[in-house]
Amino acid sequence: MQTPARFDYERATSVAGAIAALKEHEDSRIVAGGHSLIPMMKLRLATPAHLVDLAGISELKGVRADGNEVVIGAIVTQHELVASELLTAKVPLLRETSLQIADPQVRYLGTIGGNVANGDPGNDMPAVMMCLGASYHVMGQGGEHRIAARDFYQGAYFTALETGNVLTAVRIPAPPAGHGYAYEKLKRKIGDYATAAAAVVLTMAGGKVATCSIGLTNVAETPLWAEEAANILVGSTLDAATVKKAVAAAEAITAPAADARGPAHYRTKMAGVMLTRALERARLRARG
Numbered sequence: 001m002q003t004p005a006r007f008d009y010e011r012a013t014s015v016a017g018a019i020a021a022l023k024e025h026e027d028s029r030i031v032a033g034g035h036s037l038i039p040m041m042k043l044r045l046a047t048p049a050h051l052v053d054l055a056g057i058s059e060l061k062g063v064r065a066d067g068n069e070v071v072i073g074a075i076v077t078q079h080e081l082v083a084s085e086l087l088t089a090k091v092p093l094l095r096e097t098s099l100q101i102a103d104p105q106v107r108y109l110g111t112i113g114g115n116v117a118n119g120d121p122g123n124d125m126p127a128v129m130m131c132l133g134a135s136y137h138v139m140g141q142g143g144e145h146r147i148a149a150r151d152f153y154q155g156a157y158f159t160a161l162e163t164g165n166v167l168t169a170v171r172i173p174a175p176p177a178g179h180g181y182a183y184e185k186l187k188r189k190i191g192d193y194a195t196a197a198a199a200v201v202l203t204m205a206g207g208k209v210a211t212c213s214i215g216l217t218n219v220a221e222t223p224l225w226a227e228e229a230a231n232i233l234v235g236s237t238l239d240a241a242t243v244k245k246a247v248a249a250a251e252a253i254t255a256p257a258a259d260a261r262g263p264a265h266y267r268t269k270m271a272g273v274m275l276t277r278a279l280e281r282a283r284l285r286a287r288g
């Protein structure tokens, strides 16, 4: 089936208006860039009766610094993430990740809010947000609250976002100047989702790892934060034996599906390879 089922459409002009529309219409759903939702609707895997479009809400736009943190509006596109000078300076991992999402056509429309709210384990941004210690601003009938990315993902397409709520922004603590970072993604071809991918942010002091955080994409029902693997690396010089131990710890928390991207064991091993490469590149980029 290549056409969606019948649905009504409205374009909200404020977050409050979007929340009211979601409450008013039964079986309503938010649409942002539409590059995950519309394909699902075409396949009839999603059949919302009413779409509420966020694209015209100016309060959801823009990237700004807030002290030591960076706040990204939910409808900022992946293309805008790539182009942002503030992000390139403060959180270069986001630019590196965005450039590995699909192709320019998808990046011109796909939004950061849609990417992290979707709950698809194949999306690249969720593991990166866990790695960075980001949190999500969520607005609903009862006002605004924040949810840590590390607490947000509960299963494939199942998140802590309640029905009728809007994810309005992503808040990221900027890693310290001189940090090392990398996003390594194995894909079958340009435009494909990850067979496996790894995000790393680390700092070095006196040639040793001072802090480290690791996220893994598409090797479980949810994105993964590999806390134990990162802890193994702290205090080390990233010598081969310690990296091997950390990679084994990261592989141990994966539980990938066997699919067209390969058998489960292969995808687990590829997560390890991606992590090894990301650690090496992060080390080369780090000062200290």
Ligand SMILES: Cc1cc2nc3c(=O)[nH]c(=O)nc-3n(C[C@H](O)[C@H](O)[C@H](O)COP(=O)(O)OP(=O)(O)OC[C@H]3O[C@@H](n4cnc5c(N)ncnc54)[C@H](O)[C@@H]3O)c2cc1C
Pocket (backbone or CB within 6 Å): 029, 030, 031, 032, 033, 034, 035, 036, 037, 038, 039, 054, 074, 075, 100, 101, 102, 103, 106, 109, 110, 111, 112, 113, 114, 115, 116, 117, 118, 122, 123, 124, 125, 161, 165, 166, 167, 168, 191, 192, 193, 194
């Ligand atoms: C060919 C192709 C290849 C792709 N490859 C990749 C890839 O390699 N890596 C990758 O990460 N992504 C990939 N994508 C997905 C793309 O990045 C999507 O655009 C993105 O995941 C979803 O963003 P969106 O703005 O399009 O969201 P939509 O499709 O509009 O929405 C997705 C879901 O999130 C909900 N939602 C959207 N915004 C909000 C919000 N602010 N608050 C609450 N709920 C919200 C919607 O209700 C819907 O359930 C690909 C897409 C295509 C078509």
